[in-house]
Amino acid sequence: MKCGIVDVGSNTIRLSIYHWEGQTFKLLMNKKEMAGLAGYIKNGLLSDSGILVACRVLAGFKALLRNFDIADLYVFGTASLRNIVNTEEALETIEAVTGIKVEVLSGADEAAFSFLGATVGGGAPGSGMLADVGGGSTELVAYRDGAITSGCSLPMGSLSLFTKHVSGLFPTKEERKAIRSDVKEELEKAKTAGLRCSHLTGVGGTFRAAAKLCNDLSGADPDNRIIPAGEIHALYKGLKKGDQDTLRQILRSVPDRVHTILPGLAILTAILDAYKVSTVSVSACGVREGYLLRRVMEGTSHDQ
Template identity: 45%
Template sequence: MIYALVDVGSNTMRMNIYKCEEHSIKLLFGTKNPAGLAGYVENGSMSQKGIKKAISVLMEFKSIVDNFDIDELYVFATASLRNIDNSEDAVDQIQNKTGLNIDVISGEDEAILDFIGATKVVDVTDGLIVDIGGGSTELVTFENKKIINAISIPIGSLNLYKKCVSQLLPDKKEKKLIRDTIKSELEDIGEIINKPYKIICGVGGTVRATKKLNNSIYDLPDENIEIDIKNIKKILKILSKNSRDSLDAILQVVPDRIHTIIPGMMILNEVSKVFKSDQIVVSSYGVREGYLYDKILKEKALYGKP
């Protein structure tokens, strides 16, 4: 069976096409569009321009699907359409114009799907899943490959950039505002911080971009998937000088994240402090693969005692 899966994210809209056989999946094709939907949110609601942008990208994806022999096309949305005041109206407009059904998943469900996807390819028994998106961050604590807690907090790399940064890179005052905003959100999740989690299993575009920067700066092979937590602070220091060298360092490695990588890495840094983490292992699977396993292949997450 061949499935097309569209992830309507706050920063990037992605479409992957997978072949599924005997409970295993293989990526056949992938494409993305840096739609930046979180940037179209004004006073809590997505603007008509943002809705039209989502429609346009989905129609592009739909035209690509027409060239494949696809059994099913699934579309789901995360914080991009979940965390806006006009969610129902925006979804209705998009569905009516595209003819596609959109599954708006909750923050907790997104975190669970991250866990399902990541634990398929990363051999970590106990740890913390961290998925930093454009509009939200999902956290899952797990032990013996069973979920202990799964939550979502409404801060991401793009909405922090929009809220706190006036130019391309944040200045010293703006970095303090970003940090204070992150800390304020993390203070509200105290109930899940009951022990250290030394290993972070990183999911999503921000973490993958951080891996690329880490490998580039420290001259590591591209296939390296481990990041020493202490490197995060060092990389942030390199990128935060507001100089041409800082811009070049980002543009040469992750040009599509020039404005969001610093806010995203600051979330990662603060989360690692709270959970006293030492290392990040970057997963190639995340919410999209988790959605496929859960919704289509019917493989569910296991839960442990909180």
């Protein structure tokens, strides 16, 4: 069977198309749109313009699946729709315009699905910690012997911090301090605070972008997914200093994240410091694969 799964995030809206049979699945295609929904939120409200951006992207994805003769489309929202005061209005408008029902995941479900996806992708072995840094939220999960022991969702992401604190393209020194203060405050409130973990599994676009930049700058294999914490700290330091080689590499490697990479790295480096992390493995799988397994594959097997 084939299906499409869409993650309506605060920074990107991503479509993944899978073929699945029984308990196995294969990714056929990925497509993303940099919707930047967090930039349309003011005083907790997602504006009409932001809702229509989501409608436009979702309608396009729906048409794409129709061209591929794929009828099954599952759409979920994360912090982009969870952390606003007009969630119901947004969902009703999206359904009225596109005919698509969107499920809004709780922070706990998002964390659990990210962990499940990373586990299936081989990115979260044994015991340790997982972090999923998105555009509008950050999920932290501690696990032991393949089971979650504690977890939480924090209302901070690369785009939401940029929107809240940054007036230009790159944050000033004072803006970086404000971002760092917010991140530190949220991490101190996390259920996982006080834990120590030398190895961290990273999920999400911010981790993938950081890994790509580190690999490109160091000359490592582009497919390398094991990144020393020191390289991520060095990347953040180079960007803060305005190092021209590092800035040019951003434009070559991750141009769509030129404005969010610094706030994202502020979150990443704070997590590495807080949990005394020495190495990071970046998972190829995450919340969409977890959703596929739990909501689609398990749900379908129960219905049969």
